[in-house]
Amino acid sequence: MKVKGRSKKVGNRLSFRLVKDNISRKIMIVCTSIIFLLFISFVVLLVLKSNLVISKYSIKELLFSSFWEPENHKYGFFSATFGTFIVTVFSMIMAIPISILAAVYIAEYSPNKLRRYLSSFIDVLAGIPSVVFGLCMLLGFVPIFSVLLKKWFQIETTGMCLFTASITLTVMVFPIIVSLTVESLRALPVELREISLSLGSTKWQMIKKTLFKAAGPGIISAILLGFGRALGETMAVAMVIGSKNNIPTSLFASGQTLPSLIISSFGEMMSVPEEQSALIFVALTLFVLVTVSNIIAKVVNNKLKKRWRY
Amino acid sequence: MRYLEEKIVKILMICSILAVLGSLLFILFITISRGWISINENPGIIFTTPGPRYLLGGEGGFFHAIAGSLYMVVPSTIISLILACLIALFLQSEYSSKRISEIIRLFIDILWGTPSIIYGLFVLTILISFHRRGCLLAGIVALIFLELPIITRYVDESISSTPKELKEIAYSMGLTRVEVSKIILKYSSSGIIAGSLIGLGRAFGDAASIIFTTGAASTMPKGLLSSCTALPVVIFQQANSFYPSVRDHAYAAAFILIIIILILSITSRLLQKKFSKYTVGD
Incomplete structure (x- = not known):
């Protein structure tokens, strides 16, 4: 019991x-x-809300005409898409080689103590909010830059242009790419370096031919993370790009990116339903762009992981 | 020839590290020095709320923004930390199959990469369909969406790195899955804290999702349904102002923001050290 x-x-x-x-x-x-x-719900809500403008105007007209004139009922935002493309690509062209070389220096060449300081410093910097970058560029860089341009190249600008925006993005993605690349280089085994050096290669040859391949997937995902940040960056870009809705004629002209278009038209957005719907369509385009590039990144990364396995 | 290449590359490397450090130090230096000057001139701006014509050069400070930031960021981080722990535990092999976990991880990565402005617009469209203006609650929700993928990914990484033996021993004692999960959470607490502080930092610095959802007010937040504002939003507004005095305030606000971020990252390092006592070995 x-x-x-x-x-x-x-x-x-x-x-x-x-x-x-x-x-x-x-x-x-x-x-x-x-x-x-x-x-x-992201996808559903964005599609539902942009339905109003899609049904009125053709998607082709919205995507490929560059007349954003809400007062005349024209909502083509090709100039913003174009601006996003130019700014992102230009900033990545500047950021990738510089930050990878810097990461290689930190990971392979610098003495131990310096490396610890440098990498923790850069880790901390990766957390600086984008608004601060925008602010410093707007109030510290733009006035000097416009004077210099006028003096050296006789170009008249306000300094708020595509070039400034790309420089801002470049500086912003530096810490992200550098810290992730250093991490993936440091994660490689020492034997890999020793074998390569014992075959008589110089240090740079070792890095170029062996380490870049072994750490390839890590480096590429670092680059793509930086790319994603640059593509979707709103505030910093909106502060320095000048917000003009026409196709920029040169790098030193004001332009527009997709996120900055949304931010700068935000004021009128609540009142006019049609413009609101158009802006949500812009956001949908941005979302699709980012998601597609993320998925491509994932696929490429998986392929490379298989191919470059050491 | 290859030695020449070596030398050239080394020079290039030093140039590029100088470029990286120089540009970042430039940003830090400008914010800290200018912010320090403008705070020293008028330390009251941190602790006073703005007057009615603040952004037009009127008197006042931006204390409402600091308070608004805190009111939004702290609850949203706590909620998304809890959600992130639950999701990350679910991704373990005890609860879901490998394929499902892979798919969920892919979605988390996609959401991680989504720009914050889309979260803001998303919450805004929900607000509009309820016929409401921006409020504190909406800001909290937007920040939860923003932080959830970030924190989940860090928690997931640190949970997956617990040794298999720990789990096996725990199960062999006859523990259920929840009880084992508690042990795992304790084991990986240092990684979880690091991840949540990174999420906290991102939420503090993010303006794009808040500017749509809280409705940039110039008063102290009064309740969950009243509108308020956040520090980065105020910096954005101040920087676009035509009045030099207001633009100086932007530096002061940015200075505060940077100090908060620096404190967060230092605390995260200290806490990680403190909590690493639960990590066996290492």
Whole structure:
């Protein structure tokens, strides 16, 4: 009798624990489904809200005409797409070689102590908000830059131009690319370096032919992370690009990117439903662009991981 | 020939590291020196709320923004930390199959890469369909969406790096999955804290998602449904002002923001050291 009672008690305790286990599992499933719900509701809501403008004007007209004149009911934002493309590509062209070389220096050439300081310094800098970059560029760089341009090249600008925006983005993605590249270079085994050096290669040859391949996927995902940040950056770009809705004639002309278009038209947005819907279509375009480039990045990364495995 | 190449590359490397450090130091130097000057001139701007014509050169400070930032960032980080822990635990092999975890991780990566302006617009469209103006609650929600993928990914990484033996021993003692999960969470607490502080820093510095959702007010936040503003939004508004005095305030606000970020990253390092006592070995 006594034994039976105790076993019943133990059984109760176990079943209570199992019930707890079950409940917690269900809570976890609910939480995880938030991720899916978030993604799906993003797409659904953005499509629904931009439906108004899509049904009125053709998608082709919206995407490929460059007349953003809400007062005349024209909502072509090709200039913004073009500006996004130019600014992002230009900033990546500047950022990639410089930050990879800097990362190689930190990871391979610098003495141990210096490396620790440099990499933790750059890690801290990766957390600086983009608004601060925008502010410093706007108030510290733009006035000097416009004077210099006028003096040296006789170009009249306000200094708020595509070039300034790309420089801002370049400086912004430096810490991201550098710190991730250093991490993936340091994660490689020492043997790899030793073998390559013992075959008689110089240090740079070793880095170029061996380490870049072994750390390739890591470096590429670092670059793509920086690219994603540059593509979606809003505030810093909106502050320095000048916000003009025409196709820029030169690098030193004011332009527009997709996020800065949304921000700068934000004021009127609440009042006119049509413009609101057009801006949401701009956001949808941005979302599709970013998502597609993310997925491509993932696929490329997986392929490279298989190919460059050491 | 190859020695020449070596030399050239080394010079290029030194140039590029100087470029990286120089540009970042330029940013830091400008913000800190100018911010320090403008705070020293008038330390009151940190602690006063703005007057009615603040952005037009009127008197006042930006304390409302600091308070608004804190009110938004702290709750959203706590909520998204809890959600992130639950999601990351679900991604373990006990709860879901490998394929499902892969798919969820892909979605988390996509959401991580989504620009914050889209989160802001998303919450704004929800607000519009409820016929409401921006409020504190909407800002919190937008920040939760922003932080959730970031924190989840860090938590997931640190949970997956717990040794298999720990789990096996725990299960062999007859523990259920929740109980093992608690042990794992404790084991990886230093990584979790680092991740949540990174998320916190991102939320503090993000303006694009807040500017749409809280409705840039110039008053102290009064309740969950009243509008308020955040530090980065105020910096954005101040920087675009025509009045030099207001632009100086932007430097002061940026100075405060940078100090907060620096404090966060230093605390994260210290906490990581403190919590690494739960990590066996190493």
